[in-house]
Amino acid sequence: GAVVSQHPSWVICKSGTSVKIECRSLDFQATTMFWYRQFPKQSLMLMATSNEGSKATYEQGVEKDKFLINHASLTLSTLTVTSAHPEDSSFYICSARSGLAGHNEQFFGPGTRLTVL
Amino acid sequence: GENVEQHPSTLSVQEGDSAVIKCTYSDSASNYFPWYKQELGKRPQLIIDIRSNVGEKKDQRIAVTLNKTAKHFSLHITETQPEDSAVYFCAANLIQGAQKLVFGQGTRLTINP
Secondary structure, rough: OOOOOOOEEEEEEEOOOOOEEEEEEEOOEEEEEEEEEEEOOOEEEEEEEEEEOOOEEOOOOOOOOOOEEEEOOOOEEEEEOOOOOOHHOOOHHHHEOOOOOOOOEEEEEEOOEEEEE | OOOOEEEEOEEEEEOOOOOEEEEEEEEOOEEEEEEEEOOOOOEEEEEEEEEOOEEEEEEEEEEEEOOOOEEEEEEEOOOOOHHHEEEEEEEEEEOOOOOOOOOOOOOOOOOOO
C-alpha cells in the first residue's frame, strides 16, 4: 500500500514553455500533498503544500504564479511550471499523506527530472 | 520554526560494521521523526520513523533512538551491507498547520566491501 505515482518521470522543454507534472496517490486518499525540489547532492526543499479543494500554501521565496499547483481530488495534485527557464531545471518530487488521525507518514513519488533548454 | 541539523554529511564504513547518523532539532513541540533512504535518481523511501512517546524503535537491522530532552535522534544500521549505500535523510514535523516535514541535509553512506 501507500503508492504514489508521478508523471512524467522526465521532461525536456524549451525555455518559455510550460510543463505540467502530475502526482497521484494510487491506493489511498491524500488530503495533503507536498511538492519538493531537489538539486544534485542536496536535501529536499519544500516548495508548497497542497490541500484538496483549497489553495496551495507556498513556502517563502517560491513564486505562486510561476509554480501553479492544483489539488482537484483526493488522489491527484498537479504542479505546472510556467514559462520555464534553464534555472528551473531540477528534480521535482511530490509526496502524499492521508488525512487519517495519527498518520503522519509522507510517501514520495518517483520524481520528475525537468531539463529546460 | 523548526531547524534540523544532520551529521555527518558523508560516512564510509566496512561491510558488516555499524553506521550511526545523528540529527538534532530545534522545536520541542515536534513529535514525529522519520528517516528516509534515497538511492541515486530515485524517490526517498521511508525506512523507519519514531514518535515522541517512545525512546527507541527497531526493525531488523535498523533502529532509531530519540532523546526528547536533548532534542536529538539517531539512526543505527547494524551489520551493514553494500545495498545500504545511499543518502539518508532525517526529518522532524512542524506541529502547526499542515505538519510539514523539515529535512536534514542528508548523509551519504558508503558501505565498502
